[in-house]
Amino acid sequence: MPLVNDSHASSAPSPSPAEPSGVPPAGPPADPLAPPVSGPPAAPNRVSFAAPDPGRRRARLRWAAVVAALTVLALPAVAAVPASADESPAPADLFAQADQPAPAPSTTSPSSPSDVPDVPVIPNRAVPLDDFYTPPTPLPDGADGAIVRWREEPRQLTARNYLVMYHSTNATGQDIPVTGRVLVPTTPWRGEGPRPIVSVASGTRGVGDTCAPSRWLDYERPFIEPMLLAGWAVVVTDYEGLGTPGGHTYVVGQSEGRTVIDMVRAATNLEAAGLEAGGKVAFSGYSQGGGGAMWAGELQPEYAPELDLVGVAAGGVPADLTEVADGLDGKVGFGFLLFAAYGLDAAYPELDLESYLNERGRETYEREKDACVEATLPHAFQDIGMFTTTNPLRSPQWQARLDENRLGANPPDVPIRLFHGTLDEIVAPGQARALRDEYCAAGAEVQWEWHLGEHVSTMVTGAPGVIAFLDRRFEDRPFLGHC
16 A cells, blocks of 8 residues: 555744845847837846856756657647546555554655556546545644645656645635645755755646646656756645645636645655755746746745745746636637636636526536546637627626736746747737736846747747756856846
8 A cells, every 4th residue: 555644733834034136148038029119228137147157058958958858758648638537446545544643654665556546657548536635524724735645656757756635725715625746856956955846836737636737647747857857856736626626726826826835835844755944945837837836926925935935937927817818719729718717716606607608608617627628629719609698707706806816916026037939829928028017117037038939839948948047046146137
């Protein structure tokens, strides 16, 4: 039987002072969406550069090569469609109940793959039922980030691998159980202080429990491997309602940001992982994950001031959900708008999505409320009028909740790296550029990079820059913003 522990205790992380800002590329990048500007370009807000380091340059090239190679190997996973969980029997006796003594923690991997649920690693393989994801009833009390239960699983390439369930707070202030993974690399951390932690916010997986990043092949795994090779621990939340009971609060930043933050707390509360509180922390993500990472950055000063946050890297950010929705309605990515409506309704039940739906809309909702990302494909070029009697996104109640989940009001007080595809057909480029402008106007330190590409290709081309940015942040190297 795999090692699993239930715990009701949590350890409070010790406060740590914020790190100085730090930095990279030369000069602000050109903005292909901006009108021509006459006169000399504005000087960057900082002009000091670190001397070139050939060793670091070679290391970055190696990381870029790793990303490229692993991406080629992982591309088939993007099309993977997990079959219904009902097709696989539930593994027996997966974990100790909360009211039973927990086994002693172990830092070794299970000796046989048969000791753990058979998580699929090839397309179209069934995702088995797993009682680990069902929280105890009632949910025991616990602070944000406190461990509810955990289990060590087989190593993932270069890292020890732990599945955890932890406490977090949702968009309406309720205590909720959330699951996720903690990856601790075998590569030693050779920098100063405790091993740093990157909390990776995942891109769109879907809205059904079987779509949770911890439950089936993670198409972003190639972009995580270079982080582990650098000696950084990586934690990946499943978000609210993705794996655990209840609807997934897709693109609801007030929920996603907290689960990304509390995943770090959970990792340092997990004694078996050996991660110390007080080490440097960064948030990173793309697409839905870009929003999750930026929301974690905006919420952290008040929600988790004890974390030593040193940077946020976010690409393809859905900063303004109203503008993103307008850009999806009737377009190729309309299926993501449906997911967003499902997510808002899950976060705020008073929005009562079903009262706006026509018969076709109700049938679609019932069919897709547990769907994974591939369910968006058949909805290309449809529009919201095909599924509703009245557009809920135009109602005052929905607009108020959309406004609550608009980024920009609380710029993080740490270096930020934003990037976006000039041809992004899923997340409107204009609203991402507006977020950059808001942050800059507020005095935030922001790097901005356009990529010539659409939504998926920009995830790939932007990855090496994210690794370079995080490396500089964890080593306190200079930072040059583009504002």
